Amino acid sequence: xxxxxxxxxxAKIKKALQLVGMEVDTIRRAVIVAYEAELNxxxxxxxxxxxxxIHPNRVEIEAVDEGPGIPDISLALQEGYSxxxxxxxxxxxxxxxxxxxxxRCSDELHIDSEVDSGTTLKxxxxxxxxxx
Amino acid sequence: xxLWDQIIQQLELTLQAGPLTxxxxxxxxxxDLLSDxxxxxxxxxxxxTIHHHRNIVAVASLVxxxxxxxxxxxxxxxxxxxxxxxxxxxxxxxxxxxxxxxxELFKILSDNSII
Ligand SMILES: Nc1ncnc2c1ncn2[C@@H]1O[C@H](COP(=O)(O)OP(=O)(O)OP(=O)(O)O)[C@@H](O)[C@H]1O
Ligand SMILES: [Mg+2]
Numbered sequence: 001x002x003x004x005x006x007x008x009x010x011a012k013i014k015k016a017l018q019l020v021g022m023e024v025d026t027i028r029r030a031v032i033v034a035y036e037a038e039l040n041x042x043x044x045x046x047x048x049x050x051x052x053x054i055h056p057n058r059v060e061i062e063a064v065d066e067g068p069g070i071p072d073i074s075l076a077l078q079e080g081y082s083x084x085x086x087x088x089x090x091x092x093x094x095x096x097x098x099x100x101x102x103x104r105c106s107d108e109l110h111i112d113s114e115v116d117s118g119t120t121l122k123x124x125x126x127x128x129x130x131x132x
Numbered sequence: 133x134x135l136w137d138q139i140i141q142q143l144e145l146t147l148q149a150g151p152l153t154x155x156x157x158x159x160x161x162x163x164d165l166l167s168d169x170x171x172x173x174x175x176x177x178x179x180x181t182i183h184h185h186r187n188i189v190a191v192a193s194l195v196x197x198x199x200x201x202x203x204x205x206x207x208x209x210x211x212x213x214x215x216x217x218x219x220x221x222x223x224x225x226x227x228x229x230x231x232x233x234x235x236e237l238f239k240i241l242s243d244n245s246i247i
Binding site: 003004005006007008010011014028031032035036039091092093095097098101104105 | 171190
């Protein structure tokens with residue numbers, strides 16, 4: 001996969017969310033979740049897909065990949081934990097902030113992973129209207 | 133002098149790519165960890181970074197930043213320039229390092245009561 005094109009799937013999701021008029025904060029959180037999940041697939045997995053379901057009251061983002069899997073999910077969720085190689089770190093990735101960002105921005109998060117097989121991440125972002 | 137002109141002059145910016153009219157600068161952010169910028173930069177921020185690869189444009193565009201300044205005389209990759217044109221993100225270079233560029237920008241933004 002072309003690493004420098006990372007973010008293109010997320011850009012499409014952002015456009016769709018803007019088109020249907022989701023709240024600004026919902027779009028912001030969904031964009032962060034989608035981008036971090038997309039880059040995790042690009043950086044850590046072999047290939048995968050990003051599927052978004054848009055409901056009036058919530059956005060569901062599902063990232064499914066085939067790849068090495070995550071042996072210890074609670075460790076991976078810790079801020080600062082990263083297995084990214086040096087050349088990825090040089091580019092400003094691999095701070096171990098992606099999964100914590102996803103967790104902070106989603107109202108519900110489920111991660112399932114099987115070592116040597118792949119990872120499924122499902123995040124739900126509630127579309128809270130202003131003042132709610 | 134308008135705000136962009138002040139910034140361009142004080143930070144010795146060279147425009148590498150971008151639209152004819154720039155968006156409003158609402159603040160600034162300096163950082164080289166992309167996940168940090170994504171999570172903590174605010175819409176309208178002008179972003180100072182050492183990175184020059186294409187992904188910086190994706191990040192800036194996704195969180196609606198007002199522009200990118202690449203510090204320390206580093207030049208953007210050709211794909212970065214291409215992406216900035218496509219996304220309409222003003223992309224600059226400066227001879228100043230992150231610290232000096234941030235200091236100059238802080239001064240201008242606080243003088244203009246933006247931060
Ligand atoms: N889809 C995935 N497949 C395999 N391993 C993953 C996947 N997503 C995350 N991981 C593992 O979890 C670790 C932490 O992920 P996280 O997104 O928090 O940080 P990072 O990707 O290393 O750095 P950053 O997101 O800050 O650029 C990764 O370094 C990697 O070991
Ligand atoms: Mg990550």
